Amino acid sequence: MINLTDSAVNAIKSAISSSERRAGGLRVMIEAGGCNGFKYKMGIADEPKPDDTVIDCDGLKVFVDSKSREHLAGxxxxxxxxxxxxxxxFHNPNAATNCSCGKSFG
Structure with missing residues (x-):
């Protein structure tokens, strides 16, 4: 599904530990927009939603909603x-095009 490098896991765990919010994991999703049609979004989340896929990456829970799942596979x-x-x-094998900003794809 989604892979996180050790560097990404460490950065996210550091952000979660310094956050004042209750954090159950990291939400990764896509939204319409950006330079090429879709943009990546990430943020600390309290808990998974009912339709989320939950992935364990070295003890870090990653939540991916059903609409984003196919676009983020791999x-x-x-x-x-x-x-x-x-x-x-983000290295996304499903992206036909990428923006030079690295935050959107099509």
């Missing part, structure tokens, strides 16, 4: 530290 999420910009990157 996607690898990484966290990259770089002098110019740091952040999450």
């Amino acid at each position: 996607t690898t999420i990484d966290f990259v530290l770089a002098p110019e910009s740091s952040g999450f990157t």
